[in-house]
Amino acid sequence: MAKKVQKPTxxxxxxxxxxxxxxxxxxxxxxxxxxREIAEEAGINLALLNYYFRSKEKLxxxxxEESMQQFIQGVVVLFNDENTSMDEKIDKLVSNYIxxxxxxxxxxxxxxxxxxxxxxxxxxxxxxxxxxxxxTFIRQIQEAMRAGKIPEVHIMHIIANMMAMMVFPxxxxxxxxxxxxxxxxxxxxxxxxxxxLVPVWIKxxxxxx
Amino acid sequence: MAKKVQKPTxxxxxxxxxxxxxxxxxxxxxxxxxxREIAEEAGINLALLNYYFRSKEKLxxxxxEESMQQFIQGVVVLFNDENTSMDEKIDKLVSNYIxxxxxxxxxxxxxxxxxxxxxxxxxxxxxxxxxxxxxTFIRQIQEAMRAGKIPEVHIMHIIANMMAMMVFPxxxxxxxxxxxxxxxxxxxxxxxxxxxLVPVWIKxxxxxx
DNA sequence: AATATTTTTAAACAAATGATTAAATTGTTT
DNA sequence: AAACAATTTAATCATTTGTTTAAAAATATT
Numbered sequence: 055m056a057k058k059v060q061k062p063t064x065x066x067x068x069x070x071x072x073x074x075x076x077x078x079x080x081x082x083x084x085x086x087x088x089x090r091e092i093a094e095e096a097g098i099n100l101a102l103l104n105y106y107f108r109s110k111e112k113l114x115x116x117x118x119e120e121s122m123q124q125f126i127q128g129v130v131v132l133f134n135d136e137n138t139s140m141d142e143k144i145d146k147l148v149s150n151y152i153x154x155x156x157x158x159x160x161x162x163x164x165x166x167x168x169x170x171x172x173x174x175x176x177x178x179x180x181x182x183x184x185x186x187x188x189x190t191f192i193r194q195i196q197e198a199m200r201a202g203k204i205p206e207v208h209i210m211h212i213i214a215n216m217m218a219m220m221v222f223p224x225x226x227x228x229x230x231x232x233x234x235x236x237x238x239x240x241x242x243x244x245x246x247x248x249x250x251l252v253p254v255w256i257k258x259x260x261x262x263x
Numbered sequence: 264m265a266k267k268v269q270k271p272t273x274x275x276x277x278x279x280x281x282x283x284x285x286x287x288x289x290x291x292x293x294x295x296x297x298x299r300e301i302a303e304e305a306g307i308n309l310a311l312l313n314y315y316f317r318s319k320e321k322l323x324x325x326x327x328e329e330s331m332q333q334f335i336q337g338v339v340v341l342f343n344d345e346n347t348s349m350d351e352k353i354d355k356l357v358s359n360y361i362x363x364x365x366x367x368x369x370x371x372x373x374x375x376x377x378x379x380x381x382x383x384x385x386x387x388x389x390x391x392x393x394x395x396x397x398x399t400f401i402r403q404i405q406e407a408m409r410a411g412k413i414p415e416v417h418i419m420h421i422i423a424n425m426m427a428m429m430v431f432p433x434x435x436x437x438x439x440x441x442x443x444x445x446x447x448x449x450x451x452x453x454x455x456x457x458x459x460l461v462p463v464w465i466k467x468x469x470x471x472x
Numbered sequence: 473a474a475t476a477t478t479t480t481t482a483a484a485c486a487a488a489t490g491a492t493t494a495a496a497t498t499g500t501t502t
Numbered sequence: 503a504a505a506c507a508a509t510t511t512a513a514t515c516a517t518t519t520g521t522t523t524a525a526a527a528a529t530a531t532t
Contacts, residue, residue, distance in 0.1 A: 067480090225434060
């Protein structure tokens with residue numbers, strides 16, 4: 055009979071496993087990571103993984119839930135700020151979000167990859183994001199459209215374009231480094247630059263017709 | 264001793280395997296696909312996979328090479344057209360490339376995912392793309408920058424932005440469908456729309472300051 | 473200190489997986 | 503038709519992989 059963890063004890067073993075799993079899953083994806091790899095990376099006995107998390111999949115789902123939350127958490131808050139204009143939101147959002155991506159550059163490709171193979175299992179976790187379409191920010195854009203300040207297009211285009219400008223470089227970094235002849239350091243400097251450039255580009259796009 | 268295929272015979276068996284492998288690898292990634300799955304999808308005996316391709320990895324590398332070529336093939340040709348202006352190239356490129364992506368929507372996420380986990384093995388295959396940075400199109404952009412028609416930014420930003428606007432929606436389709444409340448059919452219609460919208464947005468971005 | 477509980481360990485299990493073998497079948501050449 | 507080569511098949515092999523077990527060690531409770 056499976057034992058329950060009644061005391062978090064040091065929390066250290068459980069957390070060591072979680073951290074090792076997060077690192078490896080994020081780098082290589084669920085299917086490419088073995089439980090033995092995780093155990094070794096965490097410096098613990100293999101059986102402890104199942105003792106604390108029951109199965110590789112349960113462990114993965116925990117990691118995935120945290121990762122998806124991190125992926126959208128910052129967005130949701132900023133999207134619903136009632137006290138800032140549309141343009142101010144764009145500035146803040148892009149800067150904060152690119153900062154997050156610089157800290158966790160492998161996060162988006164991990165999430166998008168797993169979302170493809172496991173869309174069924176992870177469908178529920180997406181529900182939290184449905185609200186985005188009715189956020190203050192989206193309403194501000196739609197109002198600007200009705201007022202004729204911005205050409206009318208399907209809101210999905212806007213969301214796609216904004217995400218694309220922020221996220222895509224991190225998803226395609228190996229490709230972009232090769233094509234653009236930039237090394238890792240230069241790449242990160244360019245990502246820093248984008249914190250100021252992307253808002254300019256997005257605003258220009260929004261008004262373009 | 265491994266036998267060599269001396270006659271392509273019907274080419275049908277070999278091609279059936281290749282097609283099944285392409286489909287499955289593209290959908291689920293290298294690590295999630297088993298040789299038995301490929302054999303079943305192809306409707307052939309398991310041993311034939313090794314008879315024709317020696318190993319799962321050799322088969323994968325063949326598929327990957329073809330996929331990467333398809334991913335950039337259209338771009339290279341258009342990028343080097345001497346007889347079109349920068350703006351004309353943008354129109355053609357976007358329209359053709361999005362058409363390709365509509366036909367093979369899983370291609371980009373597949374390539375970008377495998378490029379992450381296997382960057383070492385696939386590094387060589389990327390060399391063919393290095394030339395992109397010295398194409399006619401890139402030179403036209405750089406001339407427009409020197410002429411002051413376009414603000415000066417690192418060329419990687421331009422490449423990243425253009426790729427992002429074309430590719431990202433296909434990489435993030437499950438997410439965008441959820442957030443934007445669009446079904447598969449509507450999504451494809453929106454992608455068709457983008458063939459005309461993205462060039463407008465890109466041109467606006469290029470000039471933005 | 474004695475006892476119970478929780479955590480850790482080494483070993484093993486069963487299933488899955490990539491690959492191979494040897495025989496059978498099909499096709500080609502002479 | 504006979505002989506040879508190429509292709510296909512079923513069975514098997516050796517590892518790998520996720521998971522479990524039972525005992526030992528560490529920690530907490532009485």
